[in-house]
Amino acid sequence: MEVKINSDQQQKIARYAKALGHPVRVYVLQLLGKQSCCYSGDLSDELPIAKSTLSQHLKELKDAGLIQGEIEAPRIKYCVNKENWAEAQELFKNFLKID
Amino acid sequence: MEVKINSDQQQKIARYAKALGHPVRVYVLQLLGKQSCCYSGDLSDELPIAKSTLSQHLKELKDAGLIQGEIEAPRIKYCVNKENWAEAQELFKNFLKID
DNA sequence: CAAATCGTTCGTATTTCAGCGAACAATAAA
DNA sequence: TTTATTGTTCGCTGAAATACGAACGATTTG
Numbered sequence: 001m002e003v004k005i006n007s008d009q010q011q012k013i014a015r016y017a018k019a020l021g022h023p024v025r026v027y028v029l030q031l032l033g034k035q036s037c038c039y040s041g042d043l044s045d046e047l048p049i050a051k052s053t054l055s056q057h058l059k060e061l062k063d064a065g066l067i068q069g070e071i072e073a074p075r076i077k078y079c080v081n082k083e084n085w086a087e088a089q090e091l092f093k094n095f096l097k098i099d
Numbered sequence: 100m101e102v103k104i105n106s107d108q109q110q111k112i113a114r115y116a117k118a119l120g121h122p123v124r125v126y127v128l129q130l131l132g133k134q135s136c137c138y139s140g141d142l143s144d145e146l147p148i149a150k151s152t153l154s155q156h157l158k159e160l161k162d163a164g165l166i167q168g169e170i171e172a173p174r175i176k177y178c179v180n181k182e183n184w185a186e187a188q189e190l191f192k193n194f195l196k197i198d
Numbered sequence: 199c200a201a202a203t204c205g206t207t208c209g210t211a212t213t214t215c216a217g218c219g220a221a222c223a224a225t226a227a228a
Numbered sequence: 229t230t231t232a233t234t235g236t237t238c239g240c241t242g243a244a245a246t247a248c249g250a251a252c253g254a255t256t257t258g
Contacts, residue, residue, distance in 0.1 A: 003126065173203060207252075
């Protein structure tokens, strides 16, 4: 099957990959994979970056569709977006030819 | 097992992900996965970007370690770097929890 | 030897990224 | 009502990314 230039699949892979293109965002996702959810404030306490910077990273992951936040005022609980996570799994599995 | 901040694994995933963060680079890798190797000039003919831009993209993939180029003067034959490709497969498989 | 071909590098312009501190807004707590 | 807590947004800075055309260098071709 022919590989198409600038296909939807390529754009999606690139979009998800861009979101993973920073170790802090990879860490956040690994943490969520391990403990199912977390709070921004807790992350802020652990990570050696300003909370505004963390906020920007979380926004990037949200914009990519990989996480979602649920308000538990005054805090926000973040968790993985299962649907898009499954899509990313499938895309990278096919792209990287895993198994 | 505890998730470590800024681990080697996170940095590697982020590095490979950054290389995949553009649809043209994803296309190139898909093409190489399908036909094993290709020439820069051929890519340049197919893709709607300047050849200097393509050269930059190929350099980025080389710098990330995903492809390598073999000189067949005056052309260059590009192919996937199998060793690093296998590493990327393993990293993303574990990270995305594929199977 | 000159011309052609191929691919890289440079410089430029623009956009995006990643960091920060300060200010802001929403909510809870006192 | 005031204060505290939480997280976002803004503006800034500097670096990186993405695009290009022009110029360059290495090799092949005529």
